[in-house]
Amino acid sequence: xxxxxxxxxxxxxxxxxxxxxxxxxxxxxxxxxxxxxxxxxxxxxxxxxxxxxxxxxxxxxxxxxxxxxxxxxxxxxxxxxxxxxxxxxxxxxxxxxxxxxxxxxxxxxxxxxxxxxxxxxxxxxxxxxxxxxxxxxxxxxxxxxxxxxxxxxxxxxxxxxxxxxxxxxxxxxxxxxxxxxxxxxxxxxxxxxxxxxxxxxxxxxxxxxxxxxxxxxxxxxxxxxxxxxxxxxxxxxxxxxxxxxxxxxxxxxxxxxxxxxxxxxxxxxxxxxxxxxxxxxxxxxxxxxxxxxxxxxxxxxxxxxxxxxxxxxxxxxxxxxxxxxxxxxxxxxxxxxxxxxxxxxxxxxxxxxxxxxxx
Amino acid sequence: xxxxxxxxxxxxxxxxxxxxxxxxxxxxxxxxxxxxxxxxxxxxxxxxxxxxxxxxxxxxxxxxxxxxxxxxxxxxxxxxxxxxxxxxxxxxxxxxxxxxxxxxxxxxxxxxxxxxxxxxxxxxxxxxxxxxxxxxxxxxxxxxxxxxxxxxxxxxxxxxxxxxxxxxxxxxxxxxxxxxxxxxxxxxxxxxxxxxxxxxxxxxxxxxxxxxxxxxxxxxxxxxxxxxxxxxxxxxxxxxxxxxxxxxxxxxxxxxxxxxxxxxxxxxxxxxxxxxxxxxxxxxxxxxxxxxxxxxxxxxxxxxxxxxxxxxxxxxxxxxxxxxxxxxxxxxxxxxxxxxxxxxxxxxxxxxxxxxxxxxxxxxxxxxxxxxxxxxxxxxxxxxxxxxxxxxxxxxxxxxxxxxxxxxxxxxxxxxxxxxxxxxxxxxxxxxxxxxxxxxxxxxxxxxxxxxxxxxxxxxxxxxxxxxxxxxxxxxxxxxxxxxxxxxx
Numbered sequence: 113x114x115x116x117x118x119x120x121x122x123x124x125x126x127x128x129x130x131x132x133x134x135x136x137x138x139x140x141x142x143x144x145x146x147x148x149x150x151x152x153x154x155x156x157x158x159x160x161x162x163x164x165x166x167x168x169x170x171x172x173x174x175x176x177x178x179x180x181x182x183x184x185x186x187x188x189x190x191x192x193x194x195x196x197x198x199x200x201x202x203x204x205x206x207x208x209x210x211x212x213x214x215x216x217x218x219x220x221x222x223x224x225x226x227x228x229x230x231x232x233x234x235x236x237x238x239x240x241x242x243x244x245x246x247x248x249x250x251x252x253x254x255x256x257x258x259x260x261x262x263x264x265x266x267x268x269x270x271x272x273x274x275x276x277x278x279x280x281x282x283x284x285x286x287x288x289x290x291x292x293x294x295x296x297x298x299x300x301x302x303x304x305x306x307x308x309x310x311x312x313x314x315x316x317x318x319x320x321x322x323x324x325x326x327x328x329x330x331x332x333x334x335x336x337x338x339x340x341x342x343x344x345x346x347x348x349x350x351x352x353x354x355x356x357x358x359x360x361x362x363x364x365x366x367x368x369x370x371x372x373x374x375x376x377x378x379x380x381x382x383x384x385x386x387x388x389x390x391x392x393x394x395x396x397x398x399x400x401x402x403x404x405x406x407x408x409x410x411x412x413x414x415x416x417x418x419x420x421x422x423x424x425x426x427x428x429x430x431x432x433x434x435x436x437x438x439x440x441x442x443x444x445x446x447x448x449x450x451x452x453x454x455x456x457x458x459x460x461x462x463x464x465x466x467x468x469x470x471x
Numbered sequence: 472x473x474x475x476x477x478x479x480x481x482x483x484x485x486x487x488x489x490x491x492x493x494x495x496x497x498x499x500x501x502x503x504x505x506x507x508x509x510x511x512x513x514x515x516x517x518x519x520x521x522x523x524x525x526x527x528x529x530x531x532x533x534x535x536x537x538x539x540x541x542x543x544x545x546x547x548x549x550x551x552x553x554x555x556x557x558x559x560x561x562x563x564x565x566x567x568x569x570x571x572x573x574x575x576x577x578x579x580x581x582x583x584x585x586x587x588x589x590x591x592x593x594x595x596x597x598x599x600x601x602x603x604x605x606x607x608x609x610x611x612x613x614x615x616x617x618x619x620x621x622x623x624x625x626x627x628x629x630x631x632x633x634x635x636x637x638x639x640x641x642x643x644x645x646x647x648x649x650x651x652x653x654x655x656x657x658x659x660x661x662x663x664x665x666x667x668x669x670x671x672x673x674x675x676x677x678x679x680x681x682x683x684x685x686x687x688x689x690x691x692x693x694x695x696x697x698x699x700x701x702x703x704x705x706x707x708x709x710x711x712x713x714x715x716x717x718x719x720x721x722x723x724x725x726x727x728x729x730x731x732x733x734x735x736x737x738x739x740x741x742x743x744x745x746x747x748x749x750x751x752x753x754x755x756x757x758x759x760x761x762x763x764x765x766x767x768x769x770x771x772x773x774x775x776x777x778x779x780x781x782x783x784x785x786x787x788x789x790x791x792x793x794x795x796x797x798x799x800x801x802x803x804x805x806x807x808x809x810x811x812x813x814x815x816x817x818x819x820x821x822x823x824x825x826x827x828x829x830x831x832x833x834x835x836x837x838x839x840x841x842x843x844x845x846x847x848x849x850x851x852x853x854x855x856x857x858x859x860x861x862x863x864x865x866x867x868x869x870x871x872x873x874x875x876x877x878x879x880x881x882x883x884x885x886x887x888x889x890x891x892x893x894x895x896x897x898x899x900x901x902x903x904x905x906x907x908x909x910x911x912x913x914x915x916x917x918x919x920x921x922x923x924x925x926x927x928x929x930x931x932x933x934x935x936x937x938x939x940x941x942x943x944x945x946x947x948x949x950x951x952x953x954x955x956x957x958x959x960x
Contacts, residue, residue, distance in 0.1 A: 171691070173703030176711055178514030280516035282604060283792045331516045331605045394659035411682070417480050418659040424477035434481045454830070458474045461826040465494065468822075 116253060116360055120155040123366075125373025129156025132256040137249070138296040141348045142399040144355065147362055148390040149400060152372055154252030154359045159401035161374040166382050168408060170401035182278040186261065189276050189326055189335050194241045196335070197263065197274070201324050202239075204337035207268050213239035218246060232264065232271075232305070233312040240266040247304035252356040258304055271309075271319045273301045274326060281327045281336055291325070291340070298323040299345035303353075321346060365389075394418050426451025473827040476655055484657035487680030489672040493653040494823045496759035499641040499769035501587035503527065504753065505559050508591055508745045509598050510738065511699040512539035513706055517601040519548045520701065521738040524555045528750045533742070535735050537717045546617050549606050553620035560586050560627060564780060585769075585776035588631050588643045589753065591666045591697035591745055596635050596645050598699040603628030607789040622789065629790045630779045637806060639768045639813035642775065646752045653759065657681055665689065666697040670748050673755060695741040697748070705741060713737055762820030764934075768813070796952035797945045804940050815932040819879040825928060829866060834930035837864030837901065844920040847913055856913050858905045858920045859889065862927055868899045876903065876929040881919070884908035886929060903929070 120129075140153055152159060163170045189197055193215045202209040218228045228245040242264045249256050263274040275298050279290045302323065306316035321343045329336035355362075367387045376384075385405065392410040394417075396403040410416040412431050428434045428451055436442035437452045438459035444452035479490045503526040512518040518539040525531045532555055536548045567580040590596055607625030609617045631643040651663050656672035662685070663669050671684030679687075688694045691702035701710070713734050720726035794802060818825045818834070828834040841861035848857040868891055870876065876886045886903040894900045909915040921927050946955045 171689075173707070175513035175701065175703040175706035177512055177706055178703075181514035278514060282516070282601065328516060394661045397661065412484065414481065416659065417477075417484070417657070418472075418661070420472040421477045421480055421659070424472040424474045425481060426474075431481045431484045434478070435485055438478060438481075454474055455478065458478045458830055461829055462475055462478060462823070465823040465826040466491070468494075 116363065119363055120252070120359070123151065123155040123370060123372055124157050125371060125375055127158065127374075129254065130158045132156075132249075132251055132258070134258055134297045134300040137251060137256070137258075137300045137349070138293070139399045140251075140356070141296060141345075141352050143391060143393060143396055144348075144352050146389075146391040146396075146400075147365065148385065148388045148406070149402070150356055150359075150362055151366055151388055152402070154356050154362070155372070156254070157372045158374055162372055162381070163401045163405060165374045166378050166385070166405055168402070168404035170404065172401065178278075185278040185328060185333065185335075186276045188333060190243065190263070194243075194263070197326070198239065198241060198265070200326060200335055200337040201265050201272065201274055202267060204324055204339060205267060205272065210239035210267070213241050213265075215241050215243065217243045229308060229312060232308060233314055236266075237269050238266075242266075245305075247301065247308060249300070249304045249307065249353075250357070251353060252359050258300065262298075262301055264305060265324070269318070271305060272322065272324050273298050273305065273319070274324045275301075276326045276335075279327060280330065281338065282330050286327060286338075294325055295323070295340050295342050296345045296349070298325075298340065299342040299349050302342060303346060303349055392416060426454055428455075473830070475823075475827045475830055479655035480657060483655050483672065483681065487657070487682060488675060489654040489656045489681060491653065492655045492823060493759070493817075493821050495762040495765075495821050496756055497652055497762050497765065497817050497820065498639075498644065498649055498756075499587070499761070499765050499772070500753065500757055501584075504587045504589045504644075505556065506589045506746070506749050506753075507556075507595070507599070508697070508742050508749065509595060509602075509699050510701055510742065511598055512536075513701060513703070515539060517598060517605060518545055519552075519598075519602065521742060522548075522552065523739075523742040523746050524552065526559060528746075531743075531746055533735060533739055535731075535738055537731060537734055538714065546606075546609070546621060549602070549621045549624055550618040552602075553618070553624035556624060556627065557620060560780075562586075563776070567777075581770070581773050581777040582780075583773070585642065585773040587641060587772075589749065590643070590645055591749060592647045592664055593645045594664075594699055595697075596632060596643060599628045599643070600632035600635075603630075603632055604792075623783070626783065626789050627779075630775075633790070634772065634775060637771075637775075638810040639816070640772050640775075640809075641765075641769060642772045646749060649756060650752055653756065656685075658685055666745065666748055666752070667694045670752055674751065695744055697745045698742075701741065705737075709737055710734075762817070764816040764820050768816070795945055795956050796948050797942055800952075801942050804942070808937055808939070812934065812937070815934045818930070818932055819882065819934055822928075825879070825930070828930060828932060829928075832867060832869035833932060834928060835864045835866040835868055836926060836928045837862035837866070837899075839921045839923050839925045839927055840900075842920060842923050844915045844922075854913060855906075856909055856915060858909070858915060860886075860903050860905065860921055862901045862903065862929065863894065864899050864901065865897065866899075868901055870931060874931065875933075876931060877933050877935075878921075878927055878929055880927065881908050881921075882934050884919075901929075 143149060160170050198213050199209050216231050218231060228247065231242060232245060244259065245264055247258045249258060265272045265274050275294055277294050279287055302319055302321060305319045309318060310316040321341060323340045323342050325338045325340050326335050328334065370384050370387060372381065372385065386409065390406045392406040392415060396406060407416060413429060414422040414425050414431060414434060425434050428437065428448065434455060437444055437448065438455040440456055476492050479492050483490045505524065505526050507522060507524045509522045510520040512520045519536055520539050521536065522534045523531045524534065534548055534551050536544050538544055563582055563584050563586050566583045568583050569578045570581055572579050590599065603625045606621050607629055609622045609625065611617060611619040634640045634642040647664055647666050647669055650669055650673060654673055656663055656669060658668065658672065667688035668685040671688045672681035675681045675684040691704060696702055713730065717727065717730035717734055720730045818828055825834055829836065839860050840863050844858045846858050847854050870888055872888050872891060874888045876888060878884065878886065884905055884907050886905050888901060889904050890902040892900045905920060909919040943949065948955050
């Protein structure tokens with residue numbers, strides 16, 4: 113075990129690292145500047161448990177109705193050996209619909225990584241659909257296995273990632289937040305699939321950056337396919353994974369003896385966490401299990417009010433500092449001169465208008 | 472986010488309670504708003520689960536869908552909602568007023584009042600829009616006939632959802648947006664979308680701070696979400712078993728009635744706290760005096776309501792799935808004009824909003840120190856009345872010489888900047904030449920020219936009428952925009 117691995121194991125406590133999936137890897141791209149998150153995720157800390165232990169449980173429940181619906185739609189689309197799926201994908205890609213395609217379910221076996229590699233890199237040009245391929249990705253120096261709920265379609269010699277999602281596309285439009293979440297998840301798969309091909313000596317560019325998204329159309333159960341270009345997401349992902357690969361740099365800033373072992377004393381954990389810098393933003397609430405703790409910690413900071421607010425306040429960090437500058441009770445730092453003048457003017461105008469002076 | 476609003480948020484954090492960012496109410500409030508709190512089934516495409524609807528706090532009507540995946544039950548919900556909504560809309564179609572058009576050469580009519588729908592949050596508006604989309608193309612005949620009220624409801628919901636995109640309209644209002652337009656909380660915009668937390672900041676219970684009240688409101692156990700999305704824990708542990716019990720009791724009328732009653736009880740429990748918050752929020756808004764230009768914008772809503780009611784009466788079709796090129800351009804133009812005018816009107820109505828423009832140099836306030844109300848410019852063909860005034864201000868003046876300024880106190884009058892001169896103590900003297908708003912003669916009526924000593928706000932923002940752009944007829948759509956649409960088949 114390397115020093116780094118040893119250090120990460122200490123941080124994690126006496127438990128195996130939490131497994132990543134495409135969703136957690138995709139979430140890593142959410143707030144790339146946050147050291148606390150990068151360290152905890154690299155160590156594979158059980159963040160939901162940790163958050164609960166320190167008294168700030170995450171609220172990421174999923175309704176069983178949504179899960180049932182998602183599974184039913186997926187089963188429906190994949191039915192009959194993927195005939196319907198093949199037609200949808202081929203038509204969307206603008207290639208002639210092949211007379212037939214092989215359907216390989218790579219799920220459910222013990223030797224899946226091997227089988228997946230063999231199946232996906234086997235020579236062959238014919239149309240083929242691979243369900244549940246097991247893919248791997250290096251995250252923070254550790255091999256992570258992804259069990260994507262996806263189909264890799266080989267059509268015209270190229271691979272396309274096919275994602276089946278149960279949110280509707282109504283009159284050609286879907287919920288933008290759900291589409292962008294699907295895009296970044298798909299990008300994880302594209303990346304892993306490319307890696308698999310290139311390690312086997314193949315051409316990674318055979319995996320198209322255009323992902324096929326299959327969703328129900330309008331208010332029906334009929335599937336409709338759309339194309340998503342995930343090139344931008346691939347760049348973001350690549351950068352964050354590279355950053356996590358340089359975990360040693362990050363660990364250098366972490367005090368020795370830091371632990372996030374959920375078995376430790378809650379007060380000690382809170383104390384320890386506060387020694388690793390976080391960069392809280394309101395968006396974290398939707399993406400990170402630790403967000404409620406970080407929000408509590410960031411109370412009184414302008415960043416907790418959102419980036420636009422912080423920027424409008426001239427980038428000044430603390431709420432107290434803002435109010436003191438606005439009231440002219442505090443001498444601005446050299447670089448705060450402009451912000452302080454703006455805040456003073458704002459405070460004067462606000463007081464003026466609230467006092468009912470005519471304007 | 473303007474610096475002034477951001478500062479109000481910082482003050483809210485320090486004070487522990489929301490701070491005002493408006494001194495008047497910028498939207499019309501109906502005496503009988505139709506409050507609608509919808510819930511949707513997780514995972515489905517806008518499948519209604521339940522709703523509370525009513526025009527007064529004690530008139531809540533509960534609608535429940537025992538199995539939202541069942542299409543017939545969803546359509547039954549739509550029919551039931553139509554029973555609650557359509558008579559409400561109809562009740563505003565009694566009295567009309569005449570409005571002169573074409574410079575008084577003609578007259579048209581509009582209803583003296585119009586319906587107003589209030590939902591908890593923007594997601595509630597999306598829910599109504601999609602419910603409208605899923606029902607307006609239904610037919611009372613053919614293969615899957617529905618009650619005739621269902622497509623009619625769909626068209627009206629679509630009308631309201633489209634109206635909600637129109638800046639300054641109060642026909643369909645998301646309460647969270649209406650509240651944050653008037654108060655700044657000490658939390659972020661994302662957190663403000665949660666109505667219970669927002670009201671926690673606005674009106675914290677005695678002895679608690681806004682932050683504490685908001686934190687308490689975030690726990691779905693004590694404070695159910697304001698919809699349309701439900702709490703997943705509620706779905707998994709309470710709703711799912713109740714739905715299963717209802718489904719199992721299919722053949723047993725007694726058990727079925729019991730299961731239905733249990734579903735009603737559960738869903739009412741999720742909806743009622745939000746119902747209370749809706750009326751509390753409306754009460755807070757009602758306490759503010761309306762801005763001077765609110766009635767004018769509401770007249771626009773009444774016009775739109777009248778127009779759509781006439782369209783329906785005349786047998787007009789439902790709104791298309793997507794606008795054609797010309798219709799889309801016209802709509803965008805209309806929305807842009809409305810947005811610009813709404814921003815100006817709010818500033819004219821409210822010194823606290825005008826302060827945001829003063830901070831960015833689009834407006835300044837000063838004292839009139841000199842006035843020459845009798846000045847006549849006779850350099851042209853005809854002598855014209857062009858009074859001049861001098862205003863002294865302590866604020867920075869960023870407008871160039873030659874610019875035209877306006878004053879909310881005399882919106883019909885233009886003030887051209889003639890000289891800008893720095894004076895002692897960092898003050899600035901601005902000499903302005905006035906035109907308009909003073910009658911036709913060569914003597915200004917009293918009060919039409921600012922007098923010495925008057926405090927005046929001058930701004931580049933103009934509330935003057937903007938003429939609409941010209942757009943081609945749909946059959947003359949240029950080839951750059953896809954050419955004329957194909958004939959409908």
